[in-house]
Amino acid sequence: MSAPTAPTAPRPLEGVTVLDFSRVLAAPMATQILAELGATVVKVERPGGGDETRGFEPRLPHGESAYFFAFNRGKRSVALDLKDPRGRDVARRLAARADVVVENFLPGAMDRLGLGYDDLAAGNPGLVYVSATGFGQSGPDRTRKGYDTVFQALSGVMAMTGEPDGPPSKTGIPVADMTSGLWVAIAVLTGLAGRGVSGRGRHFDVSMMDVQLSLHALNAARLFALDEDPARTGTQHPGRVPSAAFETADGGWLHISGSDQHWVPLCEVLGLDGLAADPELRHNAGRVARREDVMTALRAAIARRERDPLLKELLAADVPAGAVRGVREALADPHARARGVVTEFEHPTEGTFRALRTPLRETDGAPPAAGAPPLLGADTDAVLADLAGLGDEEIDELREAGVIQDGGR
Incomplete structure (x- = not known):
């Protein structure tokens, strides 16, 4: 007789439900981390097109986007028209059962839809609500739009990157987006931890510009100590040789x-x-x-x-x-291979696809598995039934009215 199999330990965030209204990179990266650590992440997307990164290059043989795949693994997709009052009502019903809401619209946009923190917290006081924007919820630039490289330029990161005798340069990765995504995840976890003590949720304001300025901790220390505006040094360290x-x-x-x-x-x-x-x-x-x-x-x-x-x-x-090293050489390194940095998932249309594993792991457990990115609207019916409590007839009416879309339609 074989020995009994030890029960699999639950993932750290199992039982946490995240309603994700975000798109593109920073906040979707955060919700992907939460999903692969066990949270149920419901991604709310526009019917017809969904998250705009579904159309970004590089494209795969069956039309899906590898860009979208990089930041949307392990989520459930609901295609819901928030411009329609019936769609907004469904969103409020979903939020009433959620632990966390993440959104990255311009300040005030969710309030105008009746989906802002005050509206949703009135019916769900334990809700942790994270607003991720370019410039934050306050200040003269609050309604200004921007992208990763714009924030690199405005924050001084671009001015610090490159050789001393060359022009400023962007970093080799979208550092503004990805560091901001980490702070969105930190905000969610902070809110959940605080709720465990007080029983109440919070509204967090994550500004990509604030995050980039915070990366200047050492540069600012030099400025504050020496009144010296740091300059580009290429690969050299300004205070250490070699x-x-x-x-x-x-x-x-x-x-x-x-x-x-x-x-x-x-x-x-x-x-x-x-x-x-x-x-x-x-x-x-x-x-x-x-x-x-x-x-x-x-x-x-x-x-x-x-x-x-x-x-x-x-x-x-x-x-x-x-x-x-280049990316190919770095990922093929024996240590990276031993750590299982590169993993794979099975996608319903694109088949087996490789991915970089979420790096957080427990010492006595398996590292997080890479979930498959969802097809647009793939989980609409199931989520509306399970989480929003809608019946089959209500779901059919919403579909016929074009308020929702399910996978393959």
């Missing part, structure tokens, strides 16, 4: 970032005995003061070595270093 990327003999790049205890071992690997013996360079302040001399010597020594053999020597000497 900390930069160096080109190797085979055309690769190697990033080295060391502290005082790594300086002599680094010099020994590179054969820079003179630098290792210089007492002024034993401490970071001395190396910063002589940055150009130190960097010139390091560049010349590293340019004579090939990337991977040099990296192996540096790691053996306990010098913090890493190859500058």
